[in-house]
Amino acid sequence: MRAVYRAGNEKAARDALADFYDVARAADIPEAVRLARTIRRWEEAVLAYYRSDRLSNARTEAINGLMKKIKRVGHGFRNLNNYRLRLLLHCGGVNWQHQPAARLEDVLPRSLRRAGEVDLREAGRRVAARKTVGETRIHRMGSIDSIQK
Structure with a gap:
C-alpha cells in the first residue's frame, strides 16, 4: 500500500494496487485476501488522492485519535466543559512559547x-x-x- 501512495501519478498507483492484489491473492492468507477485497471496494477513494492534488484526511484522523485517547486517559469527564478545555489544551495548537520578560x-x-x-x-x-x-x-x-x- 505504501507503493500506491509513493507512485508519481494515478496510473502508476493503479499498477501498484494491481500488484498488491496479486501478492495478497498469492499469499493465500485469509486476512490478506480480506484486506485486498476491502481495498478493492475503496479503490476509487484511494485513487482520489491523486485527483485531489494529493490531499488526505490524515490530520483529521490524527486529531480524532488524539481526542479519543484524551477521553480514554481521562477515565471520563464530569462535565462537557472540562473535556472541551482538555481538548483545546492538547489539540488546539496552544503556543507554549512565552513572551520575552522585561529586562531587570x-x-x-x-x-x-x-x-x-x-x-x-x-x-x-x-x-x-x-x-x-x-x-x-x-x-x-x-x-x-x-x-x-
Whole structure:
C-alpha cells in the first residue's frame, strides 16, 4: 500500500494496487485476501488522492485519535466543559512559547516608583520614573513606555 501512495501519478498507483492484489491473492492468507477485497471496494477513494492534488484526511484522523485517547486517559469527564478545555489544551495548537520578560534594569523597585522622580544610571542607561495619576512612565534613552495600573 505504501507503493500506491509513493507512485508519481494515478496510473502508476493503479499498477501498484494491481500488484498488491496479486501478492495478497498469492499469499493465500485469509486476512490478506480480506484486506485486498476491502481495498478493492475503496479503490476509487484511494485513487482520489491523486485527483485531489494529493490531499488526505490524515490530520483529521490524527486529531480524532488524539481526542479519543484524551477521553480514554481521562477515565471520563464530569462535565462537557472540562473535556472541551482538555481538548483545546492538547489539540488546539496552544503556543507554549512565552513572551520575552522585561529586562531587570528597566524595572524599578516599588520603593523608587513611590518616591516620585528618580534618576538611575545602570550600565550606561538613564532610567527615570515619574509618578502621575493612573500610570507610571519609565523614560529610557528618550523613549516613553506607559504601564497602565
